[in-house]
Amino acid sequence: xxxxxxxxxxxxxxxxxxxxxxxxxxxxxxxxxxxxxxxxxxxxxxxxxxxxxxxxxxxxxxxxxxxxxxxxxxxxxxxxxxxxxxxxxxxxxxxxxxxxxxxxxxxxxxxxxxxxxxxxxxxxxxxxxxxxxxxxxxxxxxxxxxxxxxxxxxxxxxxxxxxxxxxxxxxxxxxxxxxxxxxxxxxxxxxxxxxxxxxxxxxxxxxxxxxxxxxxxxxxxxxxxxxxxxxxxxxxxxxxxxxxxxxxxxxxxxxxxxxxxxxxxxxxxxxxxxxxxxxxxxxxxxxxxxxxxxxxxxxxxxxxxxxxxxxxxxxxxxxxxxxxxxxxxxxxxxxxxxxxxxxxxxxxxxxxxxxxxxxxxxxxxxxxxxxxxxxxxxxxxxxxxxxxxxxxxxxxxxxxxxxxxxxxxxxxxxxxxxxxxxxxxxxxxxxxxxxxxxxxxxxxxxxxxxxxxxxxxxxxxxxxxxxxxxxxxxxxxxxxxxxxxxxxxxxxxxxxxxxxxxxxxxxxx
Amino acid sequence: xxxxxxxxxxxxxxxxxxxxxxxxxxxxxxxxxxxxxxxxxxxxxxxxxxxxxxxxxxxxxxxxxxxxxxxxxxxxxxxxxxxxxxxxxxxxxxxxxxxxxxxxxxxxxxxxxxxxxxxxxxxxxxxxxxxxxxxxxxxxxxxxxxxxxxxxxxxxxxxxxxxxxxxxxxxxxxxxxxxxxxxxxxxxxxxxxxxxxxxxxxxxxxxxxxxxxxxxxxxxxxxxxxxxxxxxxxxxxxxxxxxxxxxxxxxxxx
Numbered sequence: 001x002x003x004x005x006x007x008x009x010x011x012x013x014x015x016x017x018x019x020x021x022x023x024x025x026x027x028x029x030x031x032x033x034x035x036x037x038x039x040x041x042x043x044x045x046x047x048x049x050x051x052x053x054x055x056x057x058x059x060x061x062x063x064x065x066x067x068x069x070x071x072x073x074x075x076x077x078x079x080x081x082x083x084x085x086x087x088x089x090x091x092x093x094x095x096x097x098x099x100x101x102x103x104x105x106x107x108x109x110x111x112x113x114x115x116x117x118x119x120x121x122x123x124x125x126x127x128x129x130x131x132x133x134x135x136x137x138x139x140x141x142x143x144x145x146x147x148x149x150x151x152x153x154x155x156x157x158x159x160x161x162x163x164x165x166x167x168x169x170x171x172x173x174x175x176x177x178x179x180x181x182x183x184x185x186x187x188x189x190x191x192x193x194x195x196x197x198x199x200x201x202x203x204x205x206x207x208x209x210x211x212x213x214x215x216x217x218x219x220x221x222x223x224x225x226x227x228x229x230x231x232x233x234x235x236x237x238x239x240x241x242x243x244x245x246x247x248x249x250x251x252x253x254x255x256x257x258x259x260x261x262x263x264x265x266x267x268x269x270x271x272x273x274x275x276x277x278x279x280x281x282x283x284x285x286x287x288x289x290x291x292x293x294x295x296x297x298x299x300x301x302x303x304x305x306x307x308x309x310x311x312x313x314x315x316x317x318x319x320x321x322x323x324x325x326x327x328x329x330x331x332x333x334x335x336x337x338x339x340x341x342x343x344x345x346x347x348x349x350x351x352x353x354x355x356x357x358x359x360x361x362x363x364x365x366x367x368x369x370x371x372x373x374x375x376x377x378x379x380x381x382x383x384x385x386x387x388x389x390x391x392x393x394x395x396x397x398x399x400x401x402x403x404x405x406x407x408x409x410x411x412x413x414x415x416x417x418x419x420x421x422x423x424x425x426x427x428x429x430x431x432x433x434x435x436x437x438x439x440x441x442x443x444x445x446x447x448x449x450x451x452x453x454x455x456x457x458x459x460x461x462x463x464x465x466x467x468x469x470x471x472x473x474x475x476x477x478x479x480x481x482x483x484x485x486x487x488x489x490x491x492x493x494x495x496x497x498x499x500x501x502x503x504x505x506x507x508x509x
Numbered sequence: 510x511x512x513x514x515x516x517x518x519x520x521x522x523x524x525x526x527x528x529x530x531x532x533x534x535x536x537x538x539x540x541x542x543x544x545x546x547x548x549x550x551x552x553x554x555x556x557x558x559x560x561x562x563x564x565x566x567x568x569x570x571x572x573x574x575x576x577x578x579x580x581x582x583x584x585x586x587x588x589x590x591x592x593x594x595x596x597x598x599x600x601x602x603x604x605x606x607x608x609x610x611x612x613x614x615x616x617x618x619x620x621x622x623x624x625x626x627x628x629x630x631x632x633x634x635x636x637x638x639x640x641x642x643x644x645x646x647x648x649x650x651x652x653x654x655x656x657x658x659x660x661x662x663x664x665x666x667x668x669x670x671x672x673x674x675x676x677x678x679x680x681x682x683x684x685x686x687x688x689x690x691x692x693x694x695x696x697x698x699x700x701x702x703x704x705x706x707x708x709x710x711x712x713x714x715x716x717x718x719x720x721x722x723x724x725x726x727x728x729x730x731x732x733x734x735x736x737x738x739x740x741x742x743x744x745x746x747x748x749x750x751x752x753x754x755x756x757x758x759x760x761x762x763x
Contacts, residue, residue: 014731022735039675041698046676053750054643055761057737060746064643067736102728105721108655108680109647110673111729111760147676334740348740429619432611439620442629 017102019092023072023083024118026336027175027299028329032064032113032148033224034294035170040229045107045114045147047170047294049224052113065116065150066103070094070132074120078177078188080304082336083120093122096135104143114148114170115139125154129161136168146229148294153203155195160277162199163206163291167284171294171326174200176319179312183305187341197323203296204324210291222324225293299329302357303350304342308380313360317371320364330357356382363388366420367413390416390475393453397468400453401460404440405430416475417450437461448478513552515545516560516598520590523598524567526560527605537606542598574605579613585631591664592630600626634663641665642672644755647682648726649719655682656714658758666693670701685711726760733761 033051055063071093072083082089103115117135122128132151139145151169153162166172174196178184181193211221298319302312316328332349335342360382363369367389374388375381383391393400393416402415404426412423425443429435437456441447451461452471460466512535516526523542530540543549551557574583586601586608603623608615618624647655655677659666666686673682674695684693690711692704756762 014728017728018731018735021732025736025738039678041678044677044679046672048642048672050639052639052643055733055759056747056751057733058744058747059738059741060743060750061738061741062750063733063736066732105725106729106732108677109649109725109729109760110643110645110657113643334738345740351741425619428617432614432618433620435620439625442625443619 016092016094019090020069020072020094024067024069027067027118028331029297030062030064030067034326036224036226037229039146043144043146045145047148054112064113066106066112067116070117070119071122072120073122076121076190079339079341080187080301087337096131096138099135100138100143103139104145107147116150118152121154125157126161129154129157133161133165136165140168153199155191159202162202164281164284166203166206166292167289169292172203172292173297176298176300178305179300179307179315183307200296200323203292207292227290227293228288230289295326297325297327299331301333302330302354303333309382310375310377310380312357313371313375316361317364328361330354352384356384360388368410385476394472401455402453403455405435405457415450415453417446511539511541511555513541513543513555513557514560515543515557517562518544520587521564521567522562523590523601524570525563527602528566528570529560530602542602544595544598578608582608582613582615585616588634589627589630591634593662594630597630634665637661637663638665638668640755641669644759646758646760649722651717651719655680657684658687660688660757666691667703674701730761
């Protein structure tokens with residue numbers, strides 16, 4: 001692969017990049033994980049299962065992918081979105097060539113791990129997704145790019161197009177936008193819950209079929225896939241090797257499909273009547289690429305509507321269970337449009353709530369918790385002062401202390417201060433020796449949190465009487481940065497015997 | 510009397526010293542292995558023995574580790590030798606003794622101080638490799654060579670070779686460890702080569718940027734600043750995740 005001079009990048013590329021990356025800010029995910037693919041002579045790039053962070057912005061968020069919109073022109077008018085049609089902002093549109101060159105040039109210098117392409121809706125969903133497909137096709141076939149690509153799909157896109165993109169992308173995501181259908185109806189009337197979930201289901205089923213075809217056992221569908229490099233030689237040769245003719249034919253086929261008046265998004269099985277589209281799909285299917293090997297993710301906005309954490313956590317759980325999602329991302333609402341239907345955010349986005357939701361999300365994904373253990377309908381919001389795991393432990397003190405020398409993996413994971421790694425280390429270490437508290441500390445168990453909940457060889461770490469109030473006081477005294485108005489303490493305070501910090505059980509869920 | 514074996518700061522040096530320590534029949538408790546650095550502190554009542562690195566002896570130790578235990582244990586010990594922590598030599602020695610005693614189970618014996626020390630060193634090395642896989646930046650020079658400079662704490666240059674030659678099989682690139690003055694070089698279609706201390710001059714390799722290099726650097730800086738959400742500014746978190754020591758050669762922080 002030779003990168004020729006950056007011929008297509010004119011000077012207004014700066015303006016475009018600035019506008020279209022700034023507009024992509026509100027896409028939360030920047031992960032490059034979920035697929036392992038070795039490099040190959042004649043192409044550039046590989047993918048690492050755990051993902052690689054290439055930089056961190058001043059907001060502390062990872063910059064792993066070139067996260068841009070194809071265009072910020074949009075025909076929709078979603079109330080919360082900075083790119084909505086009624087907003088007066090500078091607009092820009094990339095060409096597929098520009099996207100390809102930026103991606104390749106950045107990747108070559110190890111700036112990024114790949115591309116995350118999303119878009120506003122230019123003309124209609126199909127037209128926009130066609131452009132995205134074209135960019136994707138150029139990157140994969142003209143530049144032989146073997147790295148990570150994440151594509152955001154737009155609701156109401158033709159399923160044929162979704163599938164074609166799926167064969168070239170590593171991850172696809174469809175934004176849930178808002179946790180409930182009611183919220184969506186109110187704030188994004190042009191999108192419906194169904195139009196979002198249908199492509200999600202399509203991708204899930206096609207991916208499952210592909211994995212089964214390659215003999216991956218069902219139990220391993222959710223762990224990072226080891227896939228072969230995109231082997232260009234294994235493909236059937238294209239007419240002129242540039243892909244342009246091919247693309248034209250697809251566009252033609254699409255018009256034909258549209259003329260058939262098949263309502264988009266209603267068919268689960270793709271049955272393209274047009275022969276050219278069929279041929280291309282066949283070509284994509286017969287190549288050794290895999291369908292969306294890194295799986296799907298989604299994101300929802302937190303705090304734009306009235307949903308409680310109870311609803312959000314349960315929605316996330318059902319997405320993991322019913323749609324095999326890899327990740328659900330939460331994005332604390334920032335009011336960028338000033339729409340009267342939206343709440344104001346004068347104190348900035350509610351980051352702590354978002355943080356607690358992510359903690360709950362990790363409990364769902366890695367700690368074998370169920371949503372109804374984390375949160376109940378009686379107390380529909382997560383406790384902001386304690387993390388969800390500590391909170392659960394405080395409400396289930398009858399299950400503690402846990403003896404680390406004998407507890408099983410599932411039980412170890414329930415201890416605040418013990419993570420997935422340290423639980424595994426405990427399992428390994430206690431095969432050869434009796435554990436001491438000092439060993440636990442060396443193995444990475446956070447004793448300042450765990451000490452109230454464990455015994456080691458029958459004794460607690462400190463010879464103290466543990467009462468719920470005592471544990472709670474100490475857990476709250478740990479150094480976790482909470483905003484002052486939540487910790488309820490003035491910044492400067494004279495210590496006094498008469499102070500009553502009011503630490504009781506009232507805010508425990 | 511305690512024997513202190515002074516060895517070179519490399520896997521070969523440490524393994525040679527381990528061979529000599531076994532050979533001395535002095536009793537393991539009376540042996541100590543130490544990386545030989547200029548100006549080290551001597552202790553009283555010790556005999557200091559300098560160990561010249563002997564490749565054959567090192568290979569013998571490596572071979573018995575592989576054959577009598579397994580490759581996994583060997584790799585685990587070998588990679589710890591890349592650490593910047595000078596106490597590594599004695600920990601590797603203790604772990605080798607333990608490994609011959611208890612076999613592959615040594616990897617799980619986390620309560621042993623030497624084992625837990627080596628695990629800690631390896632974790633630090635792995636983390637640094639992971640960081641440099643992301644934070645390393647290439648610049649394109651006039652002759653189309655991609656050049657990156659890094660200043661890692663641990664000697665991880667050779668551990669980066671696989672990742673980057675797999676990623677850029679068709680590129681000519683070089684990665685220079687500025688701290689140790691060593692260089693990794695990959696030419697298209699050829700295996701990676703390493704050049705040690707004195708054999709190269711970085712100033713001679715560094716030349717003018719290629720035509721588009723400055724443009725792309727500026728584009729990337731534009732991207733990094735515009736992808737940041739102003740409302741969520743959190744420089745403390747940024748510094749935690751991307752410590753200042755990595756930023757020396759990073760394009761976006763220049």
